[in-house]
Amino acid sequence: MTAPLTEHTESRPEGATPAVRLAGVSKMYGTGKAGILALDNVDLTVAQGEFVCLLGASGCGKSTMLSLVAGLDAPSAGKIDLDGRRVSLMFQEPALFPWLTVSANVEMALRAKKLDKRQRRASALEFLDMVHLGGFGDKRPHELSGGMRQRVALARSLAQDSDVLLMDEPFGALDAMTRDLLHDELERIWRERTLAVLFVTHNVREAVRLGDRVVLLSSRPGKVVQDFPVTLARPRRTDSTEVARIAAEITDHLRTEVVRHAR
Numbered sequence: 001m002t003a004p005l006t007e008h009t010e011s012r013p014e015g016a017t018p019a020v021r022l023a024g025v026s027k028m029y030g031t032g033k034a035g036i037l038a039l040d041n042v043d044l045t046v047a048q049g050e051f052v053c054l055l056g057a058s059g060c061g062k063s064t065m066l067s068l069v070a071g072l073d074a075p076s077a078g079k080i081d082l083d084g085r086r087v088s089l090m091f092q093e094p095a096l097f098p099w100l101t102v103s104a105n106v107e108m109a110l111r112a113k114k115l116d117k118r119q120r121r122a123s124a125l126e127f128l129d130m131v132h133l134g135g136f137g138d139k140r141p142h143e144l145s146g147g148m149r150q151r152v153a154l155a156r157s158l159a160q161d162s163d164v165l166l167m168d169e170p171f172g173a174l175d176a177m178t179r180d181l182l183h184d185e186l187e188r189i190w191r192e193r194t195l196a197v198l199f200v201t202h203n204v205r206e207a208v209r210l211g212d213r214v215v216l217l218s219s220r221p222g223k224v225v226q227d228f229p230v231t232l233a234r235p236r237r238t239d240s241t242e243v244a245r246i247a248a249e250i251t252d253h254l255r256t257e258v259v260r261h262a263r
């Protein structure tokens with residue numbers, strides 16, 4: 001096993017404003033003998049403007065963590081503090097309404113705002129422009145490619161005006177080329193809007209391509225075991241030797257966690 005890149009001490013930049021704080025968070029599904037402890041005493045902070053990628057074996061509680069931060073479920077113990085920030089969640093499946101146009105799908109996210117119909121439409125088109133889908137507003141989802149549909153989902157997430165973007169393997173179903181393009185777009189938007197991003201992936205290179213930090217969870221119950229700061233200059237390339245080198249080191253640690261679970 002290679003030496004750790006860093007032990008698990010939080011590598012968040014000093015003085016940065018915390019956007020998401022998990023303190024001693026545990027999640028138990030069910031009770032008694034049949035209960036499943038999905039997360040165990042997790043401490044994690046994501047700063048505003050920080051991009052954090054979460055890696056871990058299948059079933060270690062990554063999606064559980066996102067759903068707790070999104071407020072879809074409550075922790076069994078511990079505290080999650082967002083300090084009033086708005087959160088949006090994006091999944092591997094874009095989950096668009098097939099009977100609505102692309103623009104109307106994004107407009108759905110704008111309904112909470114006090115905008116009239118015309119303003120909503122104009123705003124939706126701006127968000128579609130942001131993800132390079134200007135001109136596709138009147139199409140239906142089935143007329144778009146998988147990558148374009150994920151762009152619509154991203155536009156819809158951004159339209160929610162959130163400060164925190166939670167992404168659960170959002171590009172997992174896409175081909176490598178499309179994924180690369182979406183990495184570039186996501187990185188640009190993240191920077192422009194100073195978002196805090198918590199991004200779940202199984203793809204170690206993707207984590208190193210995107211993350212300011214890569215956080216490794218143990219096998220179930222998920223605990224933060226290591227926190228790898230990635231200080232490579234941006235934009236990075238998934239196929240660069242530097243990304244590959246760091247990804248290989250992190251993969252060694254991930255493999256140790258996966259093997260521990262398999263025993």
Ligand SMILES: Nc1ncnc2c1ncn2[C@@H]1O[C@H](COP(=O)(O)OP(=O)(O)OP(=O)(O)O)[C@@H](O)[C@H]1O
Pocket residue numbers: 029030036037038056057058059060061062063064065220
């Ligand atoms: N609603 C639920 N009820 C009961 N158990 C659940 C529920 N949601 C998740 N679990 C269990 O909690 C554990 C963590 O699941 P979770 O989906 O968070 O893991 P994950 O790391 O996202 O997995 P994967 O990488 O395979 O998507 C798993 O054992 C799962 O079976």
